[in-house]
Amino acid sequence: MKISAEAHFTPSLETAAPTTKSDYVSRVLLDAIITGQFEAGQHMAQQEIANSLGLSPTPVREALRKLEAMGVLTYQPHRGVRVPLRDPATADEVYAARSVLEGLVVQEAVPRFQPSQLARLHELSSELMPRLIRQSKKSGDFRAYRNANLEFHNTFCQVSGMGMVQEIIRGLWARTALPNDFFIVLLARAPNALDEHLSILEAVEAGKPARARRMMELHVDHARQAYRDYLDSAAVKVAGRPPAARTASLRRSRAG
Numbered sequence: 664m665k666i667s668a669e670a671h672f673t674p675s676l677e678t679a680a681p682t683t684k685s686d687y688v689s690r691v692l693l694d695a696i697i698t699g700q701f702e703a704g705q706h707m708a709q710q711e712i713a714n715s716l717g718l719s720p721t722p723v724r725e726a727l728r729k730l731e732a733m734g735v736l737t738y739q740p741h742r743g744v745r746v747p748l749r750d751p752a753t754a755d756e757v758y759a760a761r762s763v764l765e766g767l768v769v770q771e772a773v774p775r776f777q778p779s780q781l782a783r784l785h786e787l788s789s790e791l792m793p794r795l796i797r798q799s800k801k802s803g804d805f806r807a808y809r810n811a812n813l814e815f816h817n818t819f820c821q822v823s824g825m826g827m828v829q830e831i832i833r834g835l836w837a838r839t840a841l842p843n844d845f846f847i848v849l850l851a852r853a854p855n856a857l858d859e860h861l862s863i864l865e866a867v868e869a870g871k872p873a874r875a876r877r878m879m880e881l882h883v884d885h886a887r888q889a890y891r892d893y894l895d896s897a898a899v900k901v902a903g904r905p906p907a908a909r910t911a912s913l914r915r916s917r918a919g
């Protein structure tokens with residue numbers, strides 16, 4: 664898949680508008696990683712990214728360094744900049760941080776919600792996401808479900824008004840970006856996850872910030888366990904597929 668703002672810049676994940684070209688590239692790449700459009704272990708080809716975005720290599724190089732400093736990307740001598748491989752220890756730490764921070768933004772968002780925003784979150788959790796799960800089971804493509812779930816979580820960040828915290832959370836999401844096969848494993852948990860969404864919304868509508876925070880913390884903790892189970896599964900090759908298989912996958916995605 665060709666990298667482009669249209670393909671990767673998910674509106675529901677936007678925060679403040681980027682002020683420089685390197686900030687713009689960082690945002691595009693971070694969004695692409697969060698939405699699973701780069702695989703663990705995948706090389707971030709600087710010139711290819713620059714060509715795809717119609718930019719010179721300089722802002723791309725600066726953006727890659729920024730994401731490397733955030734821990735979203737990693738540099739390996741003689742191999743370049745890559746998306747890190749997933750490991751259980753990092754996942755545990757990231758989800759623990761997410762639990763605290765996402766709980767905080769939910770608590771801060773409770774008195775700020777507008778009825779239309781709550782209605783959208785109910786629509787996501789009660790109607791759209793269950794339908795997308797059914798469609799994904801048939802198609803094997805979980806991107807629409809993934810983006811709906813990100814919209815649910817990101818809405819609390821946006822409503823809270825905590826822009827700096829939102830940026831930190833986005834970086835954490837990227838550190839545990841979910842591959843498509845994770846969602847296949849996640850199907851068994853999906854009904855419980857959506858029930859947890861509704862429990863969070865119930866606390867918000869009741870005007871109970873502390874309870875809403877606790878419900879979000881539990882929700883993220885349960886997701887952490889599901890992610891850990893995924894990484895520990897003998898059926899999943901955490902180290903990634905052989906290079907030839909990854910290359911073939913990239914060729915297919917770019918043709919899409």
